[in-house]
Amino acid sequence: MYRTHTCGELRLSDKQKKVTLSGWIQRSRDLGGMTFVDLRDRYGLTQLVFNMDTDASLCQEVRKLGRECVIQAEGMVAERSNKNPKMPTGDIEIQVKRFSILNSSVTPPFTIEDESDGGDELRMKYRYLDLRRNPLKNNLLLRHQMAYETRSYLNSQEFIEVETPVLIKSTPEGARDFVVPSRVNAGQFYALPQSPQTFKQLLMVAGYDRYMQIVKCFRDEDLRADRQPEFTQIDCEMAFVHQEDILVMFEGMVKHLFKAIKGIEFSSAFPRLTYAKALEKYGNDKPDLRFGMEFVDLTGSAKGKGFSVLDSAAYIGAIVAPGCTEYTRKQIDELTDFVKKPQVGGKGLIYIRMGTDGSVKSSMDKFYTPEDLLAIAAVAGATAGDLVFVMAGDKIPTLKAMSELRLEMGNRLGLRKKNVFRPLWVVDFPLFEWDEETKRFYAMHHPFTSPKPEDVQYIESDPARIRANAYDCVINGAEVGGGSIRIFEEQLQKKMFKTLGFTDEEAKRQFGFLMDAFRYGAPPHGGIAFGLDRLVSIFAGEDSIRDVIAFPKNNAGRDVMADCPAEISEEQLKELSIKVVKL
RNA sequence: GGUGCUGUAGUUCAGUUUGGUUAGAAUGCCGGCCUGUCACGCCGGAGGUCGCGGGUUCGAGCCCCGUCGGCACCGCCA
Numbered sequence: 068m069y070r071t072h073t074c075g076e077l078r079l080s081d082k083q084k085k086v087t088l089s090g091w092i093q094r095s096r097d098l099g100g101m102t103f104v105d106l107r108d109r110y111g112l113t114q115l116v117f118n119m120d121t122d123a124s125l126c127q128e129v130r131k132l133g134r135e136c137v138i139q140a141e142g143m144v145a146e147r148s149n150k151n152p153k154m155p156t157g158d159i160e161i162q163v164k165r166f167s168i169l170n171s172s173v174t175p176p177f178t179i180e181d182e183s184d185g186g187d188e189l190r191m192k193y194r195y196l197d198l199r200r201n202p203l204k205n206n207l208l209l210r211h212q213m214a215y216e217t218r219s220y221l222n223s224q225e226f227i228e229v230e231t232p233v234l235i236k237s238t239p240e241g242a243r244d245f246v247v248p249s250r251v252n253a254g255q256f257y258a259l260p261q262s263p264q265t266f267k268q269l270l271m272v273a274g275y276d277r278y279m280q281i282v283k284c285f286r287d288e289d290l291r292a293d294r295q296p297e298f299t300q301i302d303c304e305m306a307f308v309h310q311e312d313i314l315v316m317f318e319g320m321v322k323h324l325f326k327a328i329k330g331i332e333f334s335s336a337f338p339r340l341t342y343a344k345a346l347e348k349y350g351n352d353k354p355d356l357r358f359g360m361e362f363v364d365l366t367g368s369a370k371g372k373g374f375s376v377l378d379s380a381a382y383i384g385a386i387v388a389p390g391c392t393e394y395t396r397k398q399i400d401e402l403t404d405f406v407k408k409p410q411v412g413g414k415g416l417i418y419i420r421m422g423t424d425g426s427v428k429s430s431m432d433k434f435y436t437p438e439d440l441l442a443i444a445a446v447a448g449a450t451a452g453d454l455v456f457v458m459a460g461d462k463i464p465t466l467k468a469m470s471e472l473r474l475e476m477g478n479r480l481g482l483r484k485k486n487v488f489r490p491l492w493v494v495d496f497p498l499f500e501w502d503e504e505t506k507r508f509y510a511m512h513h514p515f516t517s518p519k520p521e522d523v524q525y526i527e528s529d530p531a532r533i534r535a536n537a538y539d540c541v542i543n544g545a546e547v548g549g550g551s552i553r554i555f556e557e558q559l560q561k562k563m564f565k566t567l568g569f570t571d572e573e574a575k576r577q578f579g580f581l582m583d584a585f586r587y588g589a590p591p592h593g594g595i596a597f598g599l600d601r602l603v604s605i606f607a608g609e610d611s612i613r614d615v616i617a618f619p620k621n622n623a624g625r626d627v628m629a630d631c632p633a634e635i636s637e638e639q640l641k642e643l644s645i646k647v648v649k650l
Numbered sequence: 651g652g653u654g655c656u657g658u659a660g661u662u663c664a665g666u667u668u669g670g671u672u673a674g675a676a677u678g679c680c681g682g683c684c685u686g687u688c689a690c691g692c693c694g695g696a697g698g699u700c701g702c703g704g705g706u707u708c709g710a711g712c713c714c715c716g717u718c719g720g721c722a723c724c725g726c727c728a
Contacts, residue, residue, distance in 0.1 A: 094688080112688095114688070120685080157688085177678090178677080187721070243727085261728095288727040289651095292722070408724095410723055623719095
């Protein structure tokens with residue numbers, strides 16, 4: 068054994084023990100007469116002490132060692148004369164009798180400290196060094212704990228983990244597939260799964276009525292801070308359930324995670340918002356409920372004073388920024404510029420200042436009397452000291468822009484605290500989404516999502532108004548999970564494919580095996596998948612899921628450490644019957 | 651596909667507005683001093699293809715064009 072103890076476990080109660088530690092040199096402090104070395108491993112930091120009076124040559128040897136050198140040190144645990152209350156091992160130190168260098172290290176390109184001096188790019192290139200740092204180490208530990216607790220909870224509920232294939236058939240719906248060429252079947256390709264969707268449904272047909280899997284999924288789309296080309300889902304499916312059963316089961320899972328990991332208990336059920344309500348109140352199907360500032364619809368109450376911006380608008384909405392009446396002209400201009408950014412898409416921003424003395428001041432004073440403005444403010448629910456923002460225009464773009472404004476105000480007012488968690492369910496999503504470009508409907512969730520029984524009647528006349536048995540779990544403005552009750556009758560599935568513009572032949576070619584399976588006694592079933600990366604990043608208080616993934620890719624999908632994707636040799640291409648053509 | 655920000659010692663940045671002598675700081679690294687440090691302290695030193703290519707100019711880190719990399723966002727993606 069290279070060690071008798073780890074660098075995090077020795078305490079004053081171990082005084083006088085002879086121990087051997089192994090680890091990395093975090094830092095050393097040469098005081099002339101003596102030298103201190105902080106030795107680090109996964110478990111912590113322990114101070115080694117060398118004294119010129121005790122052993123001058125040993126002391127001189129250790130001074131030659133640089134940061135991140137790997138050593139083994141043997142000595143005795145001693146009480147420090149000068150204790151460090153900031154360290155768990157701060158009461159003791161090791162009086163080293165002998166040490167050996169297990170491996171030297173070149174000077175690392177950045178400091179291995181909690182607050183590293185290295186930039187993102189460099190730390191990504193030397194990820195194995197970055198992972199030595201406490202923040203990332205703690206994130207990976209947290210991730211492990213969350214995966215463990217997830218399995219523990221689902222296991223206790225009779226779920227079984229079943230592995231599904233990674234080389235599967237490509238399908239046209241949804242995101243772009245990553246494809247894998249087949250050598251044995253020249254000219255043919257596998258796809259990597261966007262999710263194990265069809266397989267988990269087949270497992271239901273097979274009678275495994277509670278399935279779970281923590282599984283990698285792949286989507287070949289452009290990336291963001293919270294999106295990776297490969298990501299991990301907690302994938303689940305249940306048979307003989309209604310939507311309510313699934314919500315209850317997985318609310319239980321989320322609550323279990325909060326309790327077990329963060330010690331947070333939610334006394335009541337998560338709030339539920341319909342998709343329509345979420346859009347109306349927050350302009351967003353994943354609202355951040357850590358703060359209020361809900362939208363108020365003024366379309367019916369603010370028109371008719373000759374102000375064409377409002378009079379001509381299909382929708383007028385307001386949000387109230389509490390206590391912000393003192394906002395300066397500059398701050399309001401900044402916010403106006405913010406909402407007018409193309410990514411936000413607002414046309415402009417109207418304000419009503421509610422003075423603490425009962426006065427009122429607005430950018431539409433020219434058209435509205437103080438009494439008019441107070442009436443509008445009353446509808447919006449504003450009181451003295453508040454600042455009311457009013458936006459107007461076409462309904463959906465205006466709601467969307469107001470959502471961005473609301474989140475921006477939440478940031479500015481410090482209302483989006485990382486240690487506050489507000490989970491909710493968003494339910495009753497539309498079944499279909501109309502795409503103007505291709506002039507056809509797409510499944511909002513996926514093609515196997517079941518419609519609400521009372522809405523099925525519109526499948527031919529008005530598909531857009533059909534609501535689905537689909538639901539998302541949202542925490543702090545991030546969608547962390549989503550799922551649906553599935554279609555399990557062949558006839559309804561056929562209608563669904565028809566609405567999506569599939570011919571019978573196409574449907575059969577793409578999903579024939581699933582359609583076939585449904586003819587052999589498919590139970591009613593439904594499921595949900597949680598994004599483990601996002602869930603962990605929220606628990607960790609990180610903004611980017613890259614910080615909770617051991618070896619993530621950058622925002623162009625590249626692994627900058629391994630430098631891939633990369634070209635392959637002519638021989639490999641030939642073997643795969645592939646020719647690369649420059650377009 | 652689009653928009654914005656960005657690239658200068660090992661590292662993090664300043665310098666770019668208004669082109670002008672030898673490109674600075676901090677930190678890291680190397681050397682010296684220091685017996686209770688723990689971000690040790692003090693003294694000294696080395697360290698630069700200003701991302702790359704082209705152009706304008708007497709002169710470019712700075713201006714122009716192109717290109718490559720990174721980050722964020724929109725489209726896309728559940």
